[in-house]
Structures are given as C-alpha cells and as structure tokens.
Amino acid sequence: MIRMNRVNHIEISVDGGATWNRIPNPGEPGFSSNNGCQNCSGQNVNWKYSWSAANGTYSIMTKAVDNRNVPEIPAPAITVSVQRGGPVVASTVPLNNATFVAPNSTVTINWNKNVDCSTVTISSVTINPAPTTWTNSSCSASQAVFAITGQSEQQTYTVTVSTAGKG
Secondary structure, eight states: OOOOOOEEEEEEESBTTSSOEEEOOTTSTTOOBTTOOSSOTTSOOOBOOOOOOOSEEEEEEEEEEETTSOBOOOOOOEEEEEOOSOOOEEEEESOTTOOSOOTTOOEEEEESSOOOGGGOSTTTEEEESOOSEEEEEEEETTEEEEEEEOOOTTOOOEEEEOTTOOO
C-alpha cells in the first residue's frame, strides 16, 4: 500500500524565514479561507493570515508541512513595505511663534518626508487673517514655500497646515 503525503499545515514567515508562524488548519480556532470550508480535506484551500505590521519592510514566505512534519523548500520571499501615516511638519521658516517677522516674508514649510505637492495648496495651508495674496510659490520633495503680500506690520498671523499634505 502506498501512502500519499498530505499537507498537514501551512507556515508563514514575515522576516525572510528567520521565524515561522503556523497558520490554523480548517476547523481550528483562527482558521480562515476564501471559500469558507471548515473541513477542507482533498480540496484546494486559499489560506489567509493577518498580523499587525508596523512600518517597515517585510520578506514574506510560506511553506507547506506534510503529515510526516517535513516542510517544503519555500519559494523566494516577496518583499513588501508598510508605511503608515503621512508626512509631518519638521520645521518652518519663520519658526513657530516667531515675532518681529518682516511683513510679506515668505513662509517655508519642511516636512519629515516627501509630500505630494498637488495636495499642498492654499486650501491645505492657510493663513489667518488673510493677507492680500497667499500663494504656493514652490513645492518640491519635502519643502513648500508660500509667498505673501499685503500683511500689516502690527498684526499677528497664524499659518495652519492641515492633514491634506500627503506622502
């Protein structure tokens, strides 16, 4: 009698094979498949695996382990990058809460990473009270410069950067 080896379970690695996590089998707590089967003997099953990934780069690999506990040689890793959160303002010129700034000076905003300049507009970066003109004179990579005209010397102005600036 010839015994066929069957897949006992699937394992996944998110660190290029340094560590492996067992994916639950059909009928076990935590099992999830795309076809909803709970007893999948003899069926092709697409497995699902979820984990809380922090920002970073991951090398994902999977391998089947047979009923003799012999793992297959995994295929090369697939590399994915996770990046949550958009750019944040790293610095400004003039500095935050600066006083005695010459009227009609430009305002420069520097982000901690590149921004999508199409989202950096006079709607996403506002000044209050509004001067005669407020324009985005340049934006490149992680920096935007806004030009101002019509400011009063004795007025306090507040520039607000919304979350519209995206990476």
